[in-house]
Amino acid sequence: MIAALAAMATMVSGGGGEEGGHSIGPIFGWDKLWIAGVIFVVTYGIIMTEKYNRAVVAMLGGGLMVLLGVYPNQASAVAGIDWNTIGLLTGMMVIVAVTRRTGIFQYLAIWSAKKVKARPWGILVMLSIVTAVLSALLDNVTTVLLIVPVTLLITEELEIKPYPFLFAEILFSNIGGTATLIGDPPNILIGSQVQTITFNHFLIHIAPIVPVVFIATMLPIWIMWGKKLKASDEAMARVMNFKERDAITNVTLLKKSMFVLALVLAGFILGHPMGIEPATVAMFGGALLLLLDNLPRTPEEKSENVHHTFGEVEWVTIFFFVGLFVIVHGLESAGALDILAGKVVGFTDGADGPEEVTTRLSIAVMWVSAVASAIVDNIPFVATMIPTLKTAFTQLAANGVDLDLAQQHAVWWSLSLGACLGGNGSLIGASANLIVAGFAERAGTPISFVKFLKHAFPLMLMSVAIATVYVYLRYLV
Amino acid sequence: MTCAEIMTADPTTVRADEPLSRAIEILRDNRFRSVPVVDAQGVMVGQFGIHGLLSLIVPKAAFMEGDTPNLAFVNDDFDDLQRRLVEERDQPVGRFSKKDPVILHPDTALTHVVLSLYNCHNNLPVVERKTGKLVGIVSYWDIVGRLLEDPK
Numbered sequence: 001m002i003a004a005l006a007a008m009a010t011m012v013s014g015g016g017g018e019e020g021g022h023s024i025g026p027i028f029g030w031d032k033l034w035i036a037g038v039i040f041v042v043t044y045g046i047i048m049t050e051k052y053n054r055a056v057v058a059m060l061g062g063g064l065m066v067l068l069g070v071y072p073n074q075a076s077a078v079a080g081i082d083w084n085t086i087g088l089l090t091g092m093m094v095i096v097a098v099t100r101r102t103g104i105f106q107y108l109a110i111w112s113a114k115k116v117k118a119r120p121w122g123i124l125v126m127l128s129i130v131t132a133v134l135s136a137l138l139d140n141v142t143t144v145l146l147i148v149p150v151t152l153l154i155t156e157e158l159e160i161k162p163y164p165f166l167f168a169e170i171l172f173s174n175i176g177g178t179a180t181l182i183g184d185p186p187n188i189l190i191g192s193q194v195q196t197i198t199f200n201h202f203l204i205h206i207a208p209i210v211p212v213v214f215i216a217t218m219l220p221i222w223i224m225w226g227k228k229l230k231a232s233d234e235a236m237a238r239v240m241n242f243k244e245r246d247a248i249t250n251v252t253l254l255k256k257s258m259f260v261l262a263l264v265l266a267g268f269i270l271g272h273p274m275g276i277e278p279a280t281v282a283m284f285g286g287a288l289l290l291l292l293d294n295l296p297r298t299p300e301e302k303s304e305n306v307h308h309t310f311g312e313v314e315w316v317t318i319f320f321f322v323g324l325f326v327i328v329h330g331l332e333s334a335g336a337l338d339i340l341a342g343k344v345v346g347f348t349d350g351a352d353g354p355e356e357v358t359t360r361l362s363i364a365v366m367w368v369s370a371v372a373s374a375i376v377d378n379i380p381f382v383a384t385m386i387p388t389l390k391t392a393f394t395q396l397a398a399n400g401v402d403l404d405l406a407q408q409h410a411v412w413w414s415l416s417l418g419a420c421l422g423g424n425g426s427l428i429g430a431s432a433n434l435i436v437a438g439f440a441e442r443a444g445t446p447i448s449f450v451k452f453l454k455h456a457f458p459l460m461l462m463s464v465a466i467a468t469v470y471v472y473l474r475y476l477v
Numbered sequence: 478m479t480c481a482e483i484m485t486a487d488p489t490t491v492r493a494d495e496p497l498s499r500a501i502e503i504l505r506d507n508r509f510r511s512v513p514v515v516d517a518q519g520v521m522v523g524q525f526g527i528h529g530l531l532s533l534i535v536p537k538a539a540f541m542e543g544d545t546p547n548l549a550f551v552n553d554d555f556d557d558l559q560r561r562l563v564e565e566r567d568q569p570v571g572r573f574s575k576k577d578p579v580i581l582h583p584d585t586a587l588t589h590v591v592l593s594l595y596n597c598h599n600n601l602p603v604v605e606r607k608t609g610k611l612v613g614i615v616s617y618w619d620i621v622g623r624l625l626e627d628p629k
Contacts, residue, residue: 106550243552
């Protein structure tokens with residue numbers, strides 16, 4: 001991200017004028033490249049400050065791209081929106097909105113806490129596992145929205161500080177989310193926009209390293225808090241007294257939800273060879289679950305319930321993506337990403353053949369993504385990197401360095417691992433982190449930015465180092 | 478007729494820096510639904526009522542989610558509930574008061590007064606527009622009682 005901004009800045013300050021050929025149609029006859037570059041830098045800058053709602057900023061930036069003539073017309077701006085990402089996110093959000101009403105997520109958390117006799121350290125490990133697994137199957141933000149409230153309930157009953165638990169849940173939501181195409185927004189973007197990558201590719205290429213990172217991250221957490229976490233017998237008895245069965249509010253709906261979730265997962269795995277994209281699967285699943293959920297209701301109840309469910313979709317995230325796509329595609333169509341890609345290609349100068357280019361690119365992409373994702377939200381970073389890297393591959397091929405599919409994939413895996421794991425570097429590294437911080441604040445135990453940074457940044461570096469070794473051994477030698 | 482004519486003037490209040498136990502006493506002894514919380518100058522700064530009192534007795538985490546949470550699985554016994562209430566008893570009531578309660582003004586029209594009572598399930602404080610000072614309170618019976626009087 002920083003590299004991207006720096007490259008944009010040089011482009012805006014000096015390099016822009018050379019691209020005079022692009023300036024057809026924009027406002028006052030200004031250079032399209034300049035307009036797009038300034039909109040990009042300013043909107044990303046404002047998003048980074050976290051002072052304004054990011055969806056609003058992205059929508060304004062996207063609107064300016066159209067209004068100021070970076071696009072020839074509205075249709076070309078709409079063409080930049082990745083509807084597969086939008087559909088996948090929205091569909092999954094609908095499914096979760098219905099499923100959470102069944103109480104299954106509370107049930108899971110309580111069941112796992114009781115399995116370890118309500119001992120605090122055991123609960124931390126179990127909730128970490130639940131968080132990681134759910135994050136792999138659902139969006140990270142959704143996962144923490146489901147798990148953090150019940151975690152706070154458990155720590156309150158245990159009369160212990162929630163910080164170690166919340167810290168672990170932030171880390172493992174990002175780590176678990178790395179495992180699948182649907183687990184984390186960077187993966188959704190990569191899976192959507194790189195045509196040759198499917199749901200199963202993520203299972204085969206990324207998922208195997210996730211348990212290793214999980215264990216490696218759990219060790220330092222144990223060293224930091226393992227022995228310090230203690231609760232009184234009385235307090236543990238309170239948690240053991242929880243009746244997880246009573247958390248389930250609607251068994252019929254639970255069965256329907258599990259049926260649709262299973263169908264959707266099967267759709268992700270089996271659909272691709274048949275040409276069925278994830279958004280179709282998720283949207284269809286969402287609609288099917290809405291239908292099943294509403295079958296027994298009266299017409300008035302039906303419309304109110306559907307209305308309510310749609311209301312629970314996280315529209316801020318959806319609109320943020322829409323705005324972001326229009327901004328990034330505007331930048332791309334103005335030719336700015338060619339320049340950025342040129343910088344990426346320039347980085348491989350002097351490399352000997354496609355193998356060495358792949359190695360250099362993979363490792364650089366991994367570490368730049370990791371550090372950038374720790375500093376800013378990883379979604380805008382990855383949204384920019386994908387078209388940039390695609391252009392870089394084309395430019396490399398034109399220079400006679402043709403990366404084959406496996407080599408290109410190695411770079412994509414590096415982007416995924418770097419961006420997803422990098423989100424753990426700071427409290428603002430990923431959306432889920434901020435959601436947890438928000439919960440902690442409302443519970444009266446705010447998470448300090450610096451304290452989290454001190455604990456999490458070294459662990460993030462360690463996880464990226466593990467990922468680097470993995471990518472190197474598996475794809476680069 | 479406006480709000481000023483049917484309200485009860487100079488209502489019982491609690492100062493924000495008084496302990497929570499004082500506010501609870503007022504609610505219990507008078508069977509009030511809520512009591513206005515004011516500062517030293519008599520400016521209204523919040524409201525503390527039965528609703529806020531009940532929220533102190535269940536785990537705080539229950540209020541983390543938007544919808545009414547299901548806590549059917551929690552089996553806290555009587556002592557646990559009591560412990561939560563006792564823990565907070567000496568804290569200043571200002572910490573627990575609802576900061577943005579629905580308020581009325583002396584010149585608020587009667588229909589709006591009735592609608593607000595209907596929506597809030599509570600007695601409503603009447604606050605002077607310019608100074609923010611509490612001047613009265615309106616209960617259901619303040620208005621319904623008057624309406625039940627023989628028509629002229």
